[in-house]
Amino acid sequence: MAELWDGLREAIRLVIEGDATIREVALRTILVSGSATVLSLLVGVPLGYVLARGQFPGRNLALSMVNTGMGMPPVVVGLVVWLMLVRSGPFGGLELIYTRRAMVIAQFIIALPLVAGFTAASIQALPRELPDLLATLGAGRVRTLWLLVREAHLGLLAAVMAGFGAVVSEVGASMAVGGNIKGETRVLTTAIVTETSRGETASAIALGLILLAMAFSVNLALTVVQQRRRT
Amino acid sequence: MLKFATPPLARWAPAVLAAFALLFAIACSDSDSEKDPDPEKDTRIGGSMILATTTSTQDSGLLDVLVPAFKEATGVEVKVIAVGTGAALEMAGKGDADAVLTHAPASEKKYVDSGDLVEGKLVMHNDFIIVGPPSDPARIKGLKDLNAAMKAVAGTGPFISRGDDSGTHKKELELWKAAGVDLATVKSREETGQGMGATLNIANERNGYALTDRATYLSLKKNLNLEILFEGAKPLLNIYHVFLVSPTKHTGVKEPQGRAFVEFMVAARTQELIGAFGKDKFGEPLFVPDAGKSEDQLGQ
Numbered sequence: 416m417a418e419l420w421d422g423l424r425e426a427i428r429l430v431i432e433g434d435a436t437i438r439e440v441a442l443r444t445i446l447v448s449g450s451a452t453v454l455s456l457l458v459g460v461p462l463g464y465v466l467a468r469g470q471f472p473g474r475n476l477a478l479s480m481v482n483t484g485m486g487m488p489p490v491v492v493g494l495v496v497w498l499m500l501v502r503s504g505p506f507g508g509l510e511l512i513y514t515r516r517a518m519v520i521a522q523f524i525i526a527l528p529l530v531a532g533f534t535a536a537s538i539q540a541l542p543r544e545l546p547d548l549l550a551t552l553g554a555g556r557v558r559t560l561w562l563l564v565r566e567a568h569l570g571l572l573a574a575v576m577a578g579f580g581a582v583v584s585e586v587g588a589s590m591a592v593g594g595n596i597k598g599e600t601r602v603l604t605t606a607i608v609t610e611t612s613r614g615e616t617a618s619a620i621a622l623g624l625i626l627l628a629m630a631f632s633v634n635l636a637l638t639v640v641q642q643r644r645r646t
Numbered sequence: 647m648l649k650f651a652t653p654p655l656a657r658w659a660p661a662v663l664a665a666f667a668l669l670f671a672i673a674c675s676d677s678d679s680e681k682d683p684d685p686e687k688d689t690r691i692g693g694s695m696i697l698a699t700t701t702s703t704q705d706s707g708l709l710d711v712l713v714p715a716f717k718e719a720t721g722v723e724v725k726v727i728a729v730g731t732g733a734a735l736e737m738a739g740k741g742d743a744d745a746v747l748t749h750a751p752a753s754e755k756k757y758v759d760s761g762d763l764v765e766g767k768l769v770m771h772n773d774f775i776i777v778g779p780p781s782d783p784a785r786i787k788g789l790k791d792l793n794a795a796m797k798a799v800a801g802t803g804p805f806i807s808r809g810d811d812s813g814t815h816k817k818e819l820e821l822w823k824a825a826g827v828d829l830a831t832v833k834s835r836e837e838t839g840q841g842m843g844a845t846l847n848i849a850n851e852r853n854g855y856a857l858t859d860r861a862t863y864l865s866l867k868k869n870l871n872l873e874i875l876f877e878g879a880k881p882l883l884n885i886y887h888v889f890l891v892s893p894t895k896h897t898g899v900k901e902p903q904g905r906a907f908v909e910f911m912v913a914a915r916t917q918e919l920i921g922a923f924g925k926d927k928f929g930e931p932l933f934v935p936d937a938g939k940s941e942d943q944l945g946q
Contacts, residue, residue, distance in 0.1 A: 502696075502898045503740040512742075513696065513725045594727045597710065612705050612843035614866035 422620020429621050441625055444602040447515050448583040451522030455530045455578050460571065462527075463534025464560055468546060478535065484528025489521075490587025496521040497591045513594035518602070521588040526578035533577055537570020538563055572641040576634050583630055603629070690721035695903035697724050698735075698743035700813055701841045703886075704728035706861040706932055708923050715919060716910050722903045730841075732811030738762050738889070741896025744904035747911070749859075749886045750813040751941070752820070762896070763889035765905065767912045770920050770933040771885045771944050774817055776876035777846070777863060778855035792879040796825035800832040804854035808845050809837025817884070818857045824881065846870060859884050861924070861932035883944055886933075888912070912937035 429437050466478050498504050500512040500520075511517045541563060549559045564571060586604035593600035595609060603626040610619035703709050704726060713724045727737070731748040738746045739762045746763065748754055757763040776786065776795065784798040799805055800822070808815040822829055829835065834854070838845045842862040849856040850870045863874070888911040893901040910916055917935035924932035936944060 501740070502742045503896075507742075507898065513727065594725055596725045596727075597713075599723075599725070609704075612701065612841045613707070614843060614869050616869065 418616045419620060421617040423624065425617040426621035426624040429618075430625065437622070437625065439598070440601055440603055440606050440622075441629060443515070443600075444583060444604075444626070445629065447518050447589075447602060448522060448579060451519045451582050452526055452530075452575065452579040454519065454523045455526035456575065458523075459527050459530030459574070459578070460534050460564060461560070463531040463536075463574075464538055464563070466531065467535040467538035468563075481528045481532045481535065485532045487525065487528065488587070489525050489581070489585035490591070492524050493521055493588030493591035496524065496588065500592060512592065513596060513600060515593070515600055517592040518589050518600060521592045522582035522585070525585060525588060526582050529577045529581055530574045533570055533574030534567070537567040537573070540570065541566055569641055572637050576637050579633060580630060583633075584626070690719075691902050691906055692721040693900065693903055694723035694725060695744040695900045695907060696727060696737075696742070697745050697747060697907065698727050698729065698733075698737040699747040700731045700734060700749055701728050701843075702749070702814075702859045702862050703747055705841065705843055706865055706924070708861075708920070708933065711919055711923055712911075712916065715916065716907060719910065720903075720906050722906060724907065730808075730810045730812030731816065732813075735763075738891045741891060741898055743891055744900045745888060745890055745907045747886060747888045748813060749884050750816045751885055751887065753813075753816060754887055754889070758889070762892055764892045765890040765908055766887050767889075767908060768936050768939060768941060769886045769888050769911050770917075770935050770937075771883055772860050772933045773877065774814065774857055774882040774884050775860050775863060775874050776855060777849070777858055777870075777872040778875045779853040780871065780873050781853070782873075782875055784855070787873075787875045789876065792821070792876065792881060793825035795876045796821050796827055799855050800825075800827045803833030803835060804852050805832055805835045806845055806849040806852060806854040806856045807835055807837045808842065809839050810841075812842075813884070814842060814857060814859060817882075821857070821881065846872065864924070864928045864930075864932060885936075885941060885944065 463481075466474065466481060496517065497512070499506050500509070500517050501507055502512065511520070545563065545566070546559055549562055554562060584604065586608060589595075589600075589602055590605050590608065593602070593605065595601050595605040601609070603622055607619050607622045607626070610616075610622060699709070705728070709726050709728075713726060716722060716724060727734070727743065729737075731750045731753065734743070734746050734748050735750075735753055735757050737743040739757055739760070741762075747769065754763065754766070758766060776799070778784070778786070778799075784795075784802040786795040786798050789795045789798070807818055819829075822832070836848075836852075836854075838848050840848075842858055843866055845856060846858055846863065846866055847869070848854070850872055855875070856872070860877075863870075863872075888908050890901070890904045890908050891899045893899040893904070914937075917937050920933050920935040921931055924930065
């Protein structure tokens with residue numbers, strides 16, 4: 416219990432004094448997880464739309480796969496991406512293993528089903544006749560997608576939060592494909608693992624609190640945007 | 647008539663996306679800039695390499711001292727992948743690393759024989775110790791015979807094992823075997839499958855015995871109610887070797903960087919750093935530098 420308070424005090428001290436290493440690790444965490452989230456939005460939103468509105472054979476199968484993917488253990492994704500990117504793997508020649516790019520790829524795969532799944536659910540919650548209505552009003556395909564996405568923004572922001580929340584807090588995949596290399600691929604979660612195994616409980620807790628604060632700020636910002644229209 | 651009132655997402659999305667795209671560009675370009683050759687440093691080797699090693703070298707903080715020193719000397723960026731010795735050797739066997747720093751001579755030999763590891767050098771040693779609760783239910787404190795101690799622990803337990811194919815786990819299995827103890831008969835032997843730090847924490851909670859390297863124990867001691875109950879026998883030597891992963895067998899290996907690291911580890915200045923490491927924090931060094939010695943000379 417004393418460690419928890421020590422950790423809290425340590426966290427406050429680190430934040431106030433602006434510890435350079437921690438700032439760097441926190442910034443890297445946002446960069447990597449933010450990039451992965453954006454990529455997953457670019458792919459996941461259109462994918463979710465197609466799943467929600469498209470009519471093609473195997474749609475239910477595809478939806479089920481996406482829904483299963485929403486609960487996929489990150490460590491499994493990490494293992495598979497590691498096997499792909501490691502030097503003796505099929506994409507070893509790209510020299511991506513143990514880089515931030517590899518981490519972005521793994522986190523993208525983790526976030527994608529979440530974003531696609533939330534998008535599909537929120538688009539499906541819109542009135543069924545809306546696309547036809549928009550079409551009769553003269554909206555083209557792209558414009559229809561954009562207008563629907565706009566209408567579904569509550570659910571979509573939930574998708575962003577779920578995606579970002581999942582990747583910023585996962586440790587297994589980042590550890591496997593990033594390697595937790597100091598100054599290069601060490602992010603908040605893997606730094607917590609390192610500090611814990613070194614017995615530096617207080618700084619592990621401090622890092623945990625910083626991670627929590629970061630996730631909270633991002634979600635707070637998104638929630639403010641999400642709820643703005645309701646007031 | 648539908649009305650698309652105040653579209654917050656539409657207003658924010660482009661800005662947010664642009665911001666993140668910028669972040670992404672920074673995130674990616676960063677890793678490139680490190681590879682850029684610096685004209686002032688072009689006499690040095692530069693580039694990067696992968697070192698597969700055991701958790702103890704990282705958790706003790708030793709590599710946090712050595713890796714920057716190596717970078718300064720050669721310009722080479724070392725990507726330290728700290729896993730168990732078994733996993734580190736496995737990486738070498740597939741050519742997924744350029745050099746390894748491990749502590750399981752018997753297992754290392756297999757990879758030397760298969761031609762995966764070359765140019766091996768003895769770097770340093772410390773020792774394994776048996777730690778346990780101060781109450782010492784197996785009464786091993788003061789025993790002189792390691793086999794007798796192992797037998798006594800087997801009779802009472804609990805014994806908390808790494809169970810992760812690490813060098814420490816391999817050593818533990820060796821010790822049971824040497825003492826003639828059948829693993830299945832060890833009372834309350836549990837495998838954590840985790841690193842040394844986590845395993846010591848579990849042993850602490852369970853009032854159990856554990857085999858640990860001295861460096862990790864010393865660095866975690868302040869959080870543990872575990873004492874050193876057996877130490878000093880020759881089989882408990884914990885010997886670290888560094889190897890180059892064979893560039894002829896595995897063509898992807900970065901030979902100049904890997905070889906430079908092997909040579910760096912046994913260089914006089916590095917050996918001094920190793921010998922001094924830990925003195926300020928623990929009052930005693932965590933490792934004994936051994937470059938140039940033979941294994942038989944150790945622990946005299």
